Structures are given as structure tokens and as C-alpha cells.
Amino acid sequence: MxxxxxxxxxxxxxxxxxxxxxxxxxxxxxxxxxxxxxxxxxxxxxxxxxxxxxxxxxxxxxxxxxxxxxxxxxxxxxxxxxxxxxxxxxxxxxxxxxxxxxxxxxxxxxxxxxxxxxxxxxxxxxxxxxxxxxxxxxxxxxxxxxxxxxxxALPVLVARGVGPHGHAPLQLGRKHYLPLWNNDDPEGDIWSSGPPPSDTVLDVSRIALLSSLESSFRTSWKPLPLLVRIIHKSRLRYYGKFGLKIDFPYQAYYEVADQSGSMSMVLWNELCPDFYRRLDVGTVLLLQDYTLKQSYSHRSRPQMDHHRMKSFTSVEICLNPRKPASVITVVSPKKVQPDWGLPEVCYRFAAR
CATH class of the missing domain: 2.40.50.140 (Nucleic acid-binding proteins)
Known part of the structure; x- marks a missing residue:
């Protein structure tokens, strides 16, 4: 003891x-x-x-x-x-x-x-x-x-010959807990709200527009960094099942936009505990080492007509924890420049 x-x-x-x-x-x-x-x-x-x-x-x-x-x-x-x-x-x-x-x-x-x-x-x-x-x-x-x-504040008892478990589940094959009554909410201390956005100087001299991604899909050209603003955030999706060898089987959809239009962005697996709570509607991101994937045609999409911008639905941006590991930079609001041309978030209110 x-x-x-x-x-x-x-x-x-x-x-x-x-x-x-x-x-x-x-x-x-x-x-x-x-x-x-x-x-x-x-x-x-x-x-x-x-x-x-x-x-x-x-x-x-x-x-x-x-x-x-x-x-x-x-x-x-x-x-x-x-x-x-x-x-x-x-x-x-x-x-x-x-x-x-x-x-x-x-x-x-x-x-x-x-x-x-x-x-x-x-x-x-x-x-x-x-x-x-x-x-x-x-x-x-x-x-x-x-x-x-x-x-x-009470001390934790551990049986002799058994190591401490910390915040992880007792059965070693699992790395995280689920909410008690649903699978759609973050649960536990692993879901970080993260540090405040960095004030470091960003190099945005060479970036790609969303409108150019559809034409570069399925080519060997490595996509340039993206500078986008989040205009819609979905609920968290848990797809874990027995036999699935993924520590954090989570997925979250976002709609992001730049001056050329909007596109879906998907946050995968370990990146969800690190970033899901940090990425909210209105957040500006600099994305590097992302991948492109063909969109699932029958996926339900949020209503975006009130934004009055072109929506690119044939491909989506995938942010992965590895192969390659995506680099996500949350831009501080005071560092956002008007000449970047990022659209403002629009809201639709329904009167009763």
C-alpha cells in the first residue's frame, strides 16, 4: 500500500x-x-x-x-x-x-x-x-x-499480483468506455477539448481549393493543403463490433467550405477523441496529408441550401490517424484573414 x-x-x-x-x-x-x-x-x-x-x-x-x-x-x-x-x-x-x-x-x-x-x-x-x-x-x-x-480523492485498491488499470476498461481488449445509454456521445477523459488554437504563423501561399479536388481524385498528384471553415458538424458515429481490431471505431462527418464551395470531411478513429470536441461550427482549419475518397451516394446529407454555395458531393476529405497521418491545425480566430475568402457560417431558423 x-x-x-x-x-x-x-x-x-x-x-x-x-x-x-x-x-x-x-x-x-x-x-x-x-x-x-x-x-x-x-x-x-x-x-x-x-x-x-x-x-x-x-x-x-x-x-x-x-x-x-x-x-x-x-x-x-x-x-x-x-x-x-x-x-x-x-x-x-x-x-x-x-x-x-x-x-x-x-x-x-x-x-x-x-x-x-x-x-x-x-x-x-x-x-x-x-x-x-x-x-x-x-x-x-x-x-x-x-x-x-x-x-x-479516495485511494484505489488493486489486488495483489494485478497491475493498475488507470482509466481503461478492465478487459484489456478494449481501450475506451461508451456512454451508459447510447453510442453517440463522447464518454471519459480521453475525449480531449485540447489546447487553445496556436498563434503560430501559417504558410497559406500554396493551398488547394475544394473545387480542384474532384479533378485530382484518382491521380498520383499529392493534394496541396486546404484552408477551410467548418459549416456543419454531425453527431459522433460508433461502428464497433465484436472481432473488429480497431481501438477507437469512431467516425464523424463535417461539412467544410472555402471560397469555391463546400465538401464533406470525415474524421476517423483515434482522431475523434483528439479533435471531435475541438472542431465546432465556425472553426477554421489548415489540413495537410489528407486523402480523398469517393462519396457514398446514398448517404444522408444536411440541408445546405441556405448557404448559397456550390456543393461538391462526388468525393470527400478523409482525415486518418495513419497511412498517412493527417495533420490538422486549428487556426486561432484572430489569425483568420479576410483575404482568405472563407465564407461565414449561415443559420436557418424555423418559426413555430
Whole structure:
């Protein structure tokens, strides 16, 4: 245990042996021979968070099944555990939820046989308590701090022989979490809002216009940089499925424009966590090392008539994390020059 964890545990309510409830459970899991433990001396723990991601091993007949990591606290420590697949229905009906107390009746320690020193604690049996959490209320009272800040400051417990997991899912095949109730919203700290736009001097002496891209498609000529403004932003699209070997299967469509017209731009995979929150309507971009791809003819498109500009729909701009790695420069608003000829964003309002 770290010195920080020891200082926290000494200030919290503990049992006769000086250990908190979760400390005792994790110690017994680390020393037992069968790697399973029934909590004979069960005590309620509070649910700090419930996080969802695509399962590594889908349930039979359910190719799109999901796993849930549940972070619990006994008031002295936090611990992230995998919820056994047979208990997923408790999340679906909102019985097991953030802010409530649960009593875990069966624990297990699961080692990853493919990676040395990697594994996780699994919750195999649980009963949900009704009403507000008494454990979280006690944590807030002890520290006289806002409840959320106090809970997230608690040290994290990790079973002996199992490495720390950080912010990643417990099952090593996944790199990110999904929102609890849909797949279309960013979830977690990986979705960066990013640093402010750079004030560096940009070389825009040799740039290509969108109108020239259709003629250069399928040629060996390397496209010149593009200077464009975002005029429309789509919802995020998640296309993950079992067996897909992509860490961040995301896609986001934008409509970008310059003085010659507008065209679709697609942000792919790892670039979505880095840039999706940073690229909003009105943002000016300098794009380099992009690729061109033929547009899907049956894709739905936003209504752009009110912009009164030509729309190029035969090809679209693809920004990829590799092969080649696209270079995206967000231009500071005070660096945007009028002589660049970028169109202003137009809005359409519907009166009721």
C-alpha cells in the first residue's frame, strides 16, 4: 500500500483489525487458493460509477453484448470491479446505479492468462439496496468536502499480483468506455477539448481549393493543403463490433467550405477523441496529408441550401490517424484573414 493510501485509511472508519471492508476482501482474494470468495461478513458498499464497453467475449446469440465495470467504495477506498455478465440486467433496469448502495455476496479474482500481472476482481453476486447511499453520506460528513470531490480523492485498491488499470476498461481488449445509454456521445477523459488554437504563423501561399479536388481524385498528384471553415458538424458515429481490431471505431462527418464551395470531411478513429470536441461550427482549419475518397451516394446529407454555395458531393476529405497521418491545425480566430475568402457560417431558423 502506498503512503498516501495508508494516510487515508488511518483517517477513515475501519474494522477491529485496522482494515477497511474492501481491504479485507482484496487481501483474502489475493491469498485464497480458489480465487472465489463469498462475503460471509458482508457490508454495504456504494456504487461510484458504472461504465459500459463492448465485451471481449460476447454472450451466445448476442454479438453486440456489453460488459460493465463498476467502481465501488467502502468509505475508505475505491475499487474498480467487473460486473459478471449474469448481473448485467441489474444495470439495464437501473437497479444497480451510481449513487446507490449494494451488498456484494460473491467475489472472484480473474487473471489474464495472456498477460503477466494483469487481471481484475469480478462481482459475481450482488443485492441492491433501496434509497440513497448511506456510505457516500458518511464519506461526505467525514471530510467536510463536496461529496463528488471527496469520493474521487479516495485511494484505489488493486489486488495483489494485478497491475493498475488507470482509466481503461478492465478487459484489456478494449481501450475506451461508451456512454451508459447510447453510442453517440463522447464518454471519459480521453475525449480531449485540447489546447487553445496556436498563434503560430501559417504558410497559406500554396493551398488547394475544394473545387480542384474532384479533378485530382484518382491521380498520383499529392493534394496541396486546404484552408477551410467548418459549416456543419454531425453527431459522433460508433461502428464497433465484436472481432473488429480497431481501438477507437469512431467516425464523424463535417461539412467544410472555402471560397469555391463546400465538401464533406470525415474524421476517423483515434482522431475523434483528439479533435471531435475541438472542431465546432465556425472553426477554421489548415489540413495537410489528407486523402480523398469517393462519396457514398446514398448517404444522408444536411440541408445546405441556405448557404448559397456550390456543393461538391462526388468525393470527400478523409482525415486518418495513419497511412498517412493527417495533420490538422486549428487556426486561432484572430489569425483568420479576410483575404482568405472563407465564407461565414449561415443559420436557418424555423418559426413555430
Amino acid at each position: 502506498t503512503e498516501d493510501a495508508q494516510s487515508w485509511s488511518s483517517s477513515m472508519e475501519t474494522g477491529p483489525s485496522g482494515e477497511s471492508f474492501l481491504q479485507k476482501i482484496f487481501r483474502r482474494l489475493s491469498t485464497t487458493q480458489c480465487l472465489k470468495l463469498g462475503a460471509n461478513e458482508a457490508a454495504p458498499v456504494a456504487v461510484v460509477s458504472v461504465q459500459r464497453y463492448l465485451s471481449e467475449q460476447p454472450e451466445e446469440g448476442q454479438p453486440g453484448s456489453y460488459s460493465y465495470d463498476v467502481t465501488v467504495t467502502d468509505g475508505a477506498f475505491r475499487a474498480k470491479c467487473l460486473l459478471h455478465a449474469t448481473l448485467n440486467h441489474l444495470v439495464h433496469v437501473n437497479e444497480l446505479r451510481t449513487g446507490g448502495d449494494v451488498t456484494v455476496t460473491r467475489w472472484s479474482l480473474v487473471y489474464n492468462e495472456r498477460r503477466l500481472g494483469r487481471g481484475y476482481v469480478c462481482i459475481e453476486g450482488v443485492s441492491c439496496n433501496e434509497g440513497a447511499s448511506a456510505v457516500l453520506a458518511r464519506v461526505s460528513c467525514v471530510h467536510a468536502l463536496p461529496r463528488a470531490s471527496c469520493v474521487h
